[in-house]
Amino acid sequence: MDVLTTLTIIFLLYSLYLLYKSYKLKCSRNCYLVDYVCFKPSPDRQITTRKCGEIIERNKNLGLAEYKFLLKVIVNSGIGERTYGPRNIIEGREESPTLDDAIEEMDEFLNVCIHDLFVKTKISPRDVDVLVVNISTFCPAPSLASRIVHRYNMRDDVKTYSLSSMGCSATLVAIDVVQNIFKSGKKSLAVVITSESISPNWYSGNDKSMMLGNCLFRCGGSAMLLTNDPAMQAQAKMRLKCLVRTHIGANDDAFNSAVQKEDDMGRVGVHLSKDLPKAAMRAFTENLKRLLPKILPYREIALIAFHIVKQKLVQPNAKLNKVVAQINFKSGVDHFCLHTGGTAVIDAVRQALRLSEFDVEPARMTLHRWGNTSASSIWYVLGYMEAKKRLKKKDRVLMISFGSGFKCNSCLWEVTRDLGDGDVWEDCIKEYPPKTIVNPYLDKYGWVNEETEETFNREERIEAFKNSPW
């Protein structure tokens, strides 16, 4: 019977080993944000008010109606004086962008930002296991992911993914890819790169619905390092708690709210329809329906359920607006990283979630300082919060972003240690929030509201502008 006992002991030991292995696997399923770096372009790429005016006046396709429209947009945009644009637009070559312009714009970002990330986190590029790049409107061959592998000499078994056209919410799609790879348990390091390509996408026509992009989008980008290795937990800044993706493309109006197409003259631009805000709200509501049960504390969920049941019993056919009005979103979230799509977007989300001005201040200030940098904007917003030393251990940060399609993606992070790294906000955080964010255009270009089609003379105006002291 010694044989039997030995066999039993071996079997028991092996079972214990299996249990230990599956426990270890479970521990490696968390997704930690080790660090992130936002991109700060060089100062010669700043687009000031004057620069914006020059660019608009250069475009011979624009008449008075378009001027009025553009100025109205720019004045209400909430964008400040220090946002950045691509070189070809600043140098006056926006009508004929070349492939080299687009690649140069990307290279400036990739060479600086990713290098800074590796230096900051003290990781070697050869240690990276997964690389996910999302740059929406530019997809050369070889992909930008391959460009990064080449530039930083990464290993040949690195898993690369190059996501494209997924809009301003693509950064959370990239994080979704990474978190799913992490759940397999194998310890890996992932780098996520998010940016947007502005140079090849300038719209040179006069269709109003397509000119909005020109006014709002600015250059920016960010690089993030994520891992599921529990050993790096001490170094990590945040841990991912949940991620919810919503896609309402099945609805035709939502799908057609942001479409890249040719205008009547054959020029390509992104047409933003009037249904865009409605689509955004619908997507946001869908997303909240699935997100709230995951982020709110049990007490709050029980309370909401109780109110819903009560309303259903009393007034079965009435809408649930009253119940929604009673939800305290801040019970489950301490900080809100909203996509800086524009002041309208920020105001709409603020109203829907009943947030205070303090809650949306990071988003407004990011819009003012950096403009709409598309998918990477939420990282600049996070950077603002960190620079203002708002992020403390155990705080919960909610990221919400919207994208063409129409998508609304959100995720909840838990801060793992007190944060205070200024990063790109270091040099200007003391100036924020500024006393006023009223656009100086209001003074300089107020004449537009007084001119009519008969009195408007483009050449005269350009002469006057060139001779002005400003």
Add this chain to the structure above:
Amino acid sequence: MPAQPLPDFSTSVRLKYVKLGYQYLVNHFLTLLLIPMIATCVLELVRRGPEELISVYNSLDLDVIHILCSSFVIIFVLTVYYMSRPRPVYLVDYACFKPAPSCRVPFATFMEHTSMICEDPKSVQFQTRILERSGLGEETCLPPANHYIPPNPTMEAARAEAQLVIFSAIDDLIKKTGLQPKHIDILVVNCSLFSPTPSLSAMIVNKYKLRSNIKSFNLSGMGCSAGLLSIDLARDLLQVLPGSNALVISTEIITPNFYKGNRRDMLLPNCLFRMGAAAILLSNRRRDATRAKYRLLHVVRTHKGADDRAYRCVYQEEDSDGHCGISLSKDLMAIAGDALKSNITTIGPLVLPMSEQLLFFFTLVGRKLINPTLRPYIPDFKQAFEHFCIHAGGRAVIDELQKSLQLSAEHVEASRMTLHRFGNTSSSSLWYELNYIESKGRMKRGDRVWQIGFGSGFKCNSAVWKCLRTVKTPVDGPWAECIHRYPVDIPEIVKL
């Protein structure tokens, strides 16, 4: 010259059997070891007799609690073991886009169009020479926009092509599998050179009214190997989401990528790339195991981007006139061979039988320690796979791989015939090749398939599938009406 003596057949025949015997012994070593062990156990049991066994059982003094606890422990451990194993990924079915005959571009049409569009007669001559040696046939297809003189690559035309190829493939797949669009949980789309806003994945969500909690991904710029990348991504997601299925779309949109200039290295894609798309349904549900065609065994990815030459080998850039095109360098074959070697080094241990691995290992040891002039042993991959699907990138790629892997003409037949009938359809070509093998009635249960894709970057990706049920002919698909004419003999040079 003196006549060569005839080889001694008796010794060579014995050697063949020796090798067979060696392979059988090594590959089934553990099974063979089990036989004497079982024999000894049985003999021992018989020797002891039933009374002794009963007395041993009684002496253990087991009562109900002991039995319950031990069975509980055994069941618990077995459950944990089974649950921690990776979920199997099944390929339920796939469908390829079948182009309409009106999109055909026979050689005469291609040459006529080229001579009317191209101003430089040398370029026309060059493209003629390429076409003659390309291995393409007369039935390959280009999208409607490319039939205009000059081609009319508007965004609208590109979207129309995308809708045509993708929706046809998905409709075919739905018909074949009875798939309900509302049941799709994951959607991965890969298209290298066309990336509109909203993405192609959003376009599919809109057309088929997919659910709002779908996980969609749109991969772009990843070249001809992107099909296997998408399969890898779908597999990673299916490992994590229980009871789900994934729809993977692989395509390349030709319309916006016609090269208008005269640089020779950029004219090649005009000659080789053709319209195509594939829709693949993957699942990790147990109930799909009975109706699935294949099971995914391995996906291995190799990225040679760190090497300068490899990175620049397939490169999109503008020529001196500002025309955008993709240049293919002369080093392409060498780099492909190199990338394949790296890929094989990883996949070899996963798929090769033990006999081949040991032979390779001993030859390696011999070369390093004993005699460096010993020829390196190239493992016989025909032992590991019954079918090979090599990306139909061009005739040269297929020739090169046939040589490096020592494959027979029948093994590469699927690739050559796909290149002939459909041209280089980029990432979807592997699926046309698989369909060829099935249509020929060669796919039997238990067969293993190796799909190899190459792409810009430079990437080499492999996927290994195992066939779960014999595929009966006739097979409904792009080969349905022409399979009886294949294989055809493709001459080295077709005189035009």
